[in-house]
Amino acid sequence: MGYVGLPTAVEFHRAGFEVIGMDVDAKRLAAIREGLVDSVSASPDELLDAVNGDGFFLTDEIARVAGADVVIVCVPTPIDSAMVPDTTSLKEACRQVVTHAREGQTIILTSTTFVGCTRSYLAGPLEDRGFRIGRDVFLAFCPERINPGNGTTGLDQVPRIVGGMTPECTAAAAAVVDRITPSLFPVSSPEAAEMAKLVENTFRAVNIALANEFADAARVLEIDTNEVLQAAASKPYGFMPFSPGAGVGGHCIPCDPHYLLWQLRSERVQSPVIDQAMAALASRPVKVVDRAIDLLGQNLRPIRGSRILLVGLAYKPGVEDVRESPALAVAALLRRRGAIISAFDPMVSRLVQDGNGDVIRNGNPPDPDDVDMAIAFTVHPGSDYEWLKRMPLVLDTTYRLDSSPQVVRL
Structure with missing residues (x-):
């Protein structure tokens, strides 16, 4: 029930379906019940109305898969430190779905993954259990198309790709997904849909x-x-x-x-x-640090001991998600050079760790006298950043700040 599963569940509930939202993380489920999440296009009130309304259930009991007519798999598919796919969560989710599958179910995988995953992780194991794909169960890949923080294009406004194991599978999955999307683009196979994503x-x-x-x-x-x-x-x-x-x-x-x-x-x-x-994207934080060091040097300040404010820890405007945020990578690099780091992000209310695992304290905008340089990474809509104009030096990596004498673009 993350940034894909939760909004998907809310949309299906809006469309009139009875929804069971399943997650192994009990704390996540508790936060959803309280409306304390940002990974959904609905407002907090709309989310609470859905979660607390009729026909919406949250559970960590995987066996309830057996009672569903439609099973939608939307778990994270990250990479490890060697940039190799980490499909641990996906494998386990698919294994559990196969274990509890029953005749008549439509199973839809939405997680971004490698080409052939639907066939390897679901179709093969289902057939090993004796299910006939396209007759006993219906299996398809329908990649998620969710843009967190986008307040103008909701999930119900984005066309969806559907690729089933058989034409019957495509038709079954399309009949479900069609309820929450303006249009469908059927393709010939799960592999075509996986590659398209x-x-x-x-x-x-x-x-x-x-x-x-x-x-x-x-x-x-x-x-x-x-x-x-x-x-x-x-x-x-x-x-x-x-x-x-x-x-x-x-x-x-x-x-x-x-x-x-x-x-x-x-x-x-x-x-x-x-x-x-x-490779260029991965090295971009190094360029930010080099630019910061150069600008400080022009002001006769060494990087060691310089007080640097990071503005925006979230990876993009409008969200509190800090996963893989360039700001965290830059923080780690600056600390290795001896800089003193502080942060401000109105969307991020908790302590976060930089790339070294060190805590970044996120607070109110500091006094300009306490900052040697501010580096802007993310500016959130509706938030006031006028105070940045009082900072002695601002490195703008967003290319969105208004021009002023102390603002320098990356």
Whole structure:
């Protein structure tokens, strides 16, 4: 019941389904019951209305899978420190679904994963139990398309891809998903749907890396990055704007392309463009630190002992999620250089750890006299950042702050 499962459950409940939300984390379920989560497009009141209303149940009892007509698997699919897919949670979730599967069920996998996963983790084991796919049970891959923090395009406004193991499987899954989406795009197989999802997020990763390179070039050539990107975006075809920044965060962009790279390496297929793009994104925090050191040096300040405020710990505007946030990587690098780190993020109310595992204390905007440099990573809509203008020096990695003498872009 994370950033995919919870909004999916709420949408199906809105559509009139009886919903059982299952998660092995009891603390997560308790937080959902209290409305203390941000990973859903509904307002806190709407979430509480759904959770406390008729036909919405939360449980950590996996055996209740057997009582469902439709089972939707949406668990995290991260990567490990070696950039190798970690499918531990997905394997276990699929194993439990297979164990408790019954005749007549429609099973839909939504987690972003490698090509062939639906067939390997679900179809094969179901057949080993004696189920006939497309007759006894119906199995499909329907990749999630959720954009956390997007207040304009909800889950019910995004078309969905559906790829079943058989035409009957596609039809069964489509009949379910059609209730919460404006349109469907059926494909010939789960593998086609799995690959489509990897293409979507790899496309974004490569283009963000390219936008970063253009921003670096524009700075060297003393051209305004935003002006250039806005001018290029005036072309009505053949161009799609992407914003530069300090790197990429969240669960999708830093992770998903590595599922494709891992699989291609196993097939001995080279993918130099994707490889280079992901390497460039991973090294972006180093560029932020180098730029900060250079700017401090221009003001005759060494990095060691400098008081640096990180503005925005969340990986993107409008969310409190700090997973893979570039700000945390930068914090770890700066601390290794001897900097004194503090942070401000109005969306993040808890203590977080940087890339070294050290705690970053998130508080109120500090007095300008207590800061040598502020580095802006994320600015949330509706929050006041006027106080940044009183800071002695601001490194803007968002490319979104208003121009002022003390604000310098990455």
